[in-house]
């Protein structure tokens with residue numbers, strides 16, 4: 001299948017020159033970066049996960065041997081390789097091995113299922129797929145079997161743990177003596193997943209240069225140094241936990257990464273005490289769960305310096321509880337896998353930390369807040385956020401048509417977020433213009449779920465919208481106009497599961513209606529649907 005559009009939309013040459021001259025892009029590819037870290041911090045512990053404690057040297061050695069093993073099996077520079085690993089140390093060996101070869105990891109979330117993974121395989125023409133044997137009660141070898149049957153191009157299925165009929169990751173091992181030269185820093189290093197707002201998920205090509213800049217600058221903003229211990233509780237491959245400053249930021253500082261298999265307080269709190277964790281990153285619903293757990297569990301959190309919260313809007317009330325309850329600083333993080341990341345700073349006054357979502361990393365992050373005609377709104381007013389800068393991409397992977405609407409002609413990314421800016425330059429997220437549901441940090445493109453539901457014979461029309469939720473912030477509701485006999489909600493959910501859709505995208509509620517409220521131009525009015533549903537919910541419906 002041929003996909004229109006380039007794999008990668010480069011920055012204009014004069015802009016790229018400017019970013020290099022400013023020292024943002026340093027010409028260092030990620031595998032070289034790891035080698036330098038290993039030279040500097042060799043015997044220090046880099047990654048802790050389960051029983052494993054890998055030093056920097058050990059991590060670099062494993063990545064090199066795995067790279068040589070993959071090379072022997074035919075993996076080449078420019079190949080794509082789907083990586084769907086949970087929070088296990090092998091994640092690092094695999095991605096740095098791929099970086100070393102110049103093959104591109106395609107980051108998938110542990111929650112993704114056949115629908116998402118098959119699509120990534122098809123879109124990217126991936127040659128391989130790395131999974132864990134089992135995780136959170138799910139057997140990924142079964143998923144690999146299904147995906148492989150539909151995408152025979154996936155020549156290498158690698159399994160961390162018991163491989164079944166596939167290849168054990170530990171068997172991919174060779175002397176790294178004559179590996180060819182690795183990729184350039186200006187090359188695309190990997191494909192990130194976008195939250196998405198369209199029918200099919202989008203992939204985001206990030207270069208070594210641009211990503212490392214965001215990691216380095218983020219580590220600085222978060223005050224990470226060799227004494228830093230980062231606890232990774234969110235999925236490691238998510239942009240937040242990978243780079244803001246995340247696991248890579250902790251490595252950059254010569255600190256230690258601690259991987260939590262599950263984010264629940266009973267797992268995370270003992271790890272914080274045992275490892276002396278200094279910083280961690282949470283989504284708002286998880287922050288609430290942790291805050292509520294502190295009075296009962298009385299954990300030793302005395303090592304914590306910073307708790308970051310981001311991925312979805314944190315309410316001011318919950319934000320205000322963080323410092324008194326955890327005894328450390330709160331940092332709000334408003335970021336996106338496409339690039340731009342905003343942080344409240346550690347020396348910001350409390351008022352700003354509690355009520356804003358921070359300000360951009362870079363002095364060269366360009367921010368425009370505009371109305372529906374792309375005209376800037378007056379200072380302090382709410383509008384749509386557009387951005388471009390030294391670590392914000394200029395286009396999605398193989399998506400020419402979508403790029404024409406998702407980016408302005410002069411290269412600004414349309415975030416779809418509604419924000420206002422305070423006089424201090426901090427952004428406050430006021431809402432969203434994109435057709436997406438943010439379910440406690442997990443992003444759901446309404447159109448993607450709608451397209452699946454439209455394939456059901458008893459669904460004439462459907463609109464997937466957000467309904468307010470006290471725990472998650474938002475949940476999903478599929479509003480369905482039936483064709484003939486109304487389908488049972490449970491049957492629709494089972495139908496979506498059967499189509500291999502990730503669980504978090506399965507609608508929480510299904511509402512049957514005879515017809516949709518229409519806008520003036522005859523389109524479904526989702527805003528009317530949303531307010532009707534919210535009103536019905538508030539009234540106890």
Ligand code: J2J
Nearest residue numbers: 195239240244310311312313333334335336337357429
């Ligand atoms: C409101 N909405 C937010 C916040 C993200 C750091 C942190 C988060 C992400 C992330 C990330 C928000 N308040 N604090 O990649 O590096 C919503 C916005 C945004 C979208 C991006 C990082 N923080 N959001 O969440 O690519 O709508 O990245 O455009 O998953 O999440 O989602 P994603």
